[in-house]
Amino acid sequence: MWSLANEFWYYVLFPLLCWAVAWKRPMRAMAAAGLCGFLLWWLPGGLAAKMGIWLFGTAAGNGCFDAGCRGRFIWRLLGAGIFALVLAGSKWRPQEINDWVVGGVFALWLPALSGRWSAPEWLRRMAKGLAEISYTLYVVHFPLLFLAVTAGLQGRQWLxxxxxxxxxxxxxxxxxxxxxxxxxxxEKRTESVRAWVQRQWG
Incomplete structure (x- = not known):
């Protein structure tokens, strides 16, 4: 829940930031920028600063890497090795290899993961379905499992x-x-709600 409590503010700040930059109506843009600035000032410095790490994913998501099938495979493999080393190093030297370094390396690796993957159709369908529910699963799983474990298992561990x-x-x-x-x-209705908001406020 700690992670979600932090990310909640990113999901509030990011639309405000986009509206402040993209809105064609100056008054609305100024209002969004003002509210965004106030929240960045009001939130703890570490939490607000780490939104930059969170934004790495947005920047990487808009990137595209096309080096052919063979080149993409090499970059994916190389990126996996570098990221694994950085992740391991963050446990060994957390002061030098901090969240910014880990997030930045992963963001640089992420565009290489885009593009086509050779996989059976059933695996593609399963991956797409899991991707659709991934955020809801992320939000729901901890409180649900915590309730089930405390109420059902009552602290017992199974063998x-x-x-x-x-x-x-x-x-x-x-x-x-x-x-x-x-x-x-x-969440299934997110796209229709987003389209309605854009029609009303765009």
């Missing part, structure tokens, strides 16, 4: 046997099922 595997599978299936339900009720 790595058949019963334990069954309990784990049940928790996993239940969490995904609840997330799909929440996604269907709310």
């Amino acid at each position: 790595p046997d058949g019963m334990g595997l069954g309990i784990y599978t049940a928790f996993l299936a239940g969490t995904v099922a609840v997330s799909v339900g929440w996604w269907w009720c709310f």
Whole structure:
């Protein structure tokens, strides 16, 4: 929940920042910029500063890397190796290899991950479906599992046997099922809501 509590403010600030830059109506742009500036001043410095790391993903998402199939594979493999080294180094030397370095390296690697991947059709469909519910799953899974573990298991740990595997599978299936339900009720309509907001405020 700590991560979500931080990211909540990024989801508030990012639209304000976009509106301040993109709006053609000066008064609305000034209002958005003023509110964005106030929130950046009001929020703790570390939280506001780390929005820059969060924005790395946005910048990388707009990037495109096209070096042919063979070249893309090499860059993906090279990026994976560099990112793994940086991630390991962040545990060893956290002062020098901080969140900014880890986020920046991953953002530089991310465009190389775009493009076509050779995968069976069923795997593509499954990946697309999981991607659709990924944010809802991220939001829902912790409070749901926390409630289930505290109310059901009451602090007990299960053994790595058949019963334990069954309990784990049940928790996993239940969490995904609840997330799909929440996604269907709310996030599925995100695009239509976004289009309505753009018509009203664009």
